[in-house]
Amino acid sequence: MYKLLKKRVSWPAIAASVAFLTVQVICDMNLPSLTSDMINNGVAKGDIDYIWSVGFKMLVVAAIGMIGSIGNVYIAAKVAQKAGSSLRGDVFKRVLGFGNQEIDGFSTSSLITRTTNDVLQIQNVVLMLLRMMLMSPLMVIGASIMAYQSEKRLTMVFLVSVPLLAIAIGIVMRFSVPLFKSLQGKIDRINLTFREGLTGVRVIRAFRQDKFEQDRFKEANKDYTETGIKVFSIVSLMFPIMNLILNGTNMTIVWFGAKLIGDKTMEVGNLVSFMTYANMILFSFMMLSMVFVFIPRAQAAAERLNEVLDTKYTITDPDAPERFTADAPSELEFDNVDFYYEGAEKPALAKTDFKAVAGQTVAIIGGTGCGKSTLINMIPRLYDATDGTVKVNGKDVKKVAQKDLHDKISFVQQKAVLFKGTIRSNMLFGNPNATDEDIWHALEIAQAKDFVSELEDGLDSVVEQGGGNFSGGQRQRLAIARALMKKASVYVFDDSFSALDFKTDAKLRQSLQQDPEIKNSVVVIVAQRVSTVLSADVIIVLDGGEVVGKGTHEELLKTNETYREIVNSQIRKGDM
The missing domain is CATH 3.40.50.300 (P-loop containing nucleotide triphosphate hydrolases)
Structure with missing residues (x-):
């Protein structure tokens, strides 16, 4: 995935995103400490002025943190979208340069999936990397330091809760990652079946194979659905397990914290701040685990995209190409x-x-x-x-x-291909500088002038996708006229x-x-x-x-x- 992204992301933008994220994390780390201070020195002593003073500081810190969060999300989203846009453009450009031999190696449905769904997986992970994956370790490190400074005796709780959480995450990833990888191939199969059904709908109806095709799509759809339900059911276990460990950790902290408060060796504000830091630590582990669950799916998508981008052209230009002689017959x-x-x-x-x-x-x-x-x-x-x-x-x-x-060379394929637009735009595809007179001349040679002139809008008549609003013979004549527009x-x-x-x-x-x-x-x-x-x-x-x-x-x-x-x-x- 790094190979795919290293030239398609803006590293200065990533640095700015990290800077904003760091500001947000620093602010988030200071809020529990200020809360502790307010409780210990304001609420406990009934000092209203001190509460207002600390509360104002908390508002300022929260506002700065919000600015950092907005800046990070905005830049991360922009980087992810630009990376996706660049990837789609590069894949499309690469495929346009394929010869027939390269195209034979990929199905049309697979190329569509790679250009859409696979790129989307990369975009989502880039956003998660610049958001959760960077935030999680920063929060874990920062919250651990602040928790230790707040009350180092309670940090022993993490020796039990963190390993338990790590084991749970490892088990979930062990079963979910292979299923996530298989989902991409199943999307290919759905697209293939659906596309064949659309392009061959007349044949299906002519041979009364509607039931067969419906069953075929139903089977592919059911396979994808069952796999999706299975993998997301496994991933969804993360949340109740997380809540169980989190609540258990809080109960343990309160249990031991209450004893320390009862012994007057710890203040109430310290317990509140420690619990907040503990939640931050465990929640950060959960965010990190979610990233690691989705990364393998994105990695599978990256491998599929690299297959297209790394495909070597079998037909290439010579190092020193010869030129055609202008007056050669x-x-x-x-x-x-x-x-x-x-x-x-x-x-x-x-x-x-x-x-x-x-x-x-x-x-x-x-x-x-x-x-x-x-x-x-x-x-x-x-x-x-x-x-x-x-x-x-x-x-x-x-x-x-x-x-x-x-x-x-001017080439007319066996299957007439027209592009969505107008008759004029399709004709100009053959010669962008052609005049209306040139277009009518080509249409006349191709025996298409009569039916085009009878259309209400003439050359500006709408052409639907694939020329679906014209008969087979009309499509062929328009395709021939387009080829004749080119002087070859x-x-x-x-x-x-x-x-x-x-x-x-x-x-x-x-x-x-x-x-x-x-x-x-x-x-x-x-x-x-x-x-x-x-x-x-x-x-x-x-x-x-x-x-x-x-x-x-x-x-x-x-x-x-x-x-x-x-x-x-x-x-x-x-x-x-």
Whole structure:
């Protein structure tokens, strides 16, 4: 946890917090002494003026202590919140830099839990450390010294009460700490189940699996609840045990104190102040124990956050990146490329070779799991080729800075992703400096102009989270238009025409081929439908991770058995 916080907290602020806390503790230590003085020299002697004098001092000391307490709480809260804010920002920034391989190592629900609940645990413990953990030892030391000065004969009571309290705390921690650690993993499971239920709600209803999903969530929720009840029940034992030991200590102090007062060897005020110091000592031990109970949970959270922050990027920029030539023509080349997923015995792609130049459309077709998405993910370096070379505009993608590479590529994913906001804000995501004319032009190419212009607010129409207020085809066309807003050398469409009807699909591809700016770029289309790839300049047929055919539609129909099977299967289904 120290590793996580050392660069994310303000050490001057912590020093100020400790200074305020010290002032508070000193004031708290002096109040019982003043009370003793008031009783011994004011109340016992009936000296009203002395009582007023000491009472005024007590008010001043209490006011100074309150200022110290407010200052400590304010600074501690600020330090904790800033540390949490910095942590969330760093985790989010780190995750944005992950390649697909790193993302595969963490589930989405786990990353959400780490960024929210785990960071919250760290924040809470930072606040507790700057408050209770620092206050407790200061109060124990100060109260012990003051108690000894008040009446050293009664300090023998602590030889029994403190060890008893330590044993009780040790037993509670022994059983609660492992349960606290397991709670974080159980939160992951709840988030995973809940998220799957939300994203797959239509599938669940279609297959009438509501009961099954409810039972699955109920099981995860019950597991978390039972563990939470168990651990907090154990921790709650601390309070009755503490009260028992505290009351027992007070009874013992009164018992022996009464004898000393009866023998006229101790004054009543000293007994009152000693009891107050004794309560401070035992209460400080209790606060310290609570901190030590929650620290392991925060430590588990810190380890989970460090896993994310310490994950090394598999895709990094070269030490001396090459620069793209400004006037270099658009070009995409795969030179004998192999790719293995981590731990795989067989390549997902093997010996992949092709080249496309400006103005050409390359289509990639093949069965499910043949490596189509893997191939195009290597263009923007979401994955790196295990062997061979991927080149954009004549440059090896591994030898240029990722920022420069991504400036040359515009990418539309298989699943259309829209961001909450407006149509305009989503379009400007592709080109922040674009004008309304540019946006309408991109929408026209993507066959989205008609339905956007019919909306009451046009470009300012609201887009809900994920584009939930648009149909699948509308979302795809908006995502395509956003990609076209960017002036790129390579446009990649990963099966992003799948939700379009045949007529819209054909119009969109025709618009792409006729647009004068896109003619200066390479267009890569991944598709399942033969109708989408018919007019491509080069069709690459994949089967089992290997290129088994390459050519135009007419050439492949004559020479490639795999392509003929795909065409024939779709003709039988009426797709052609």
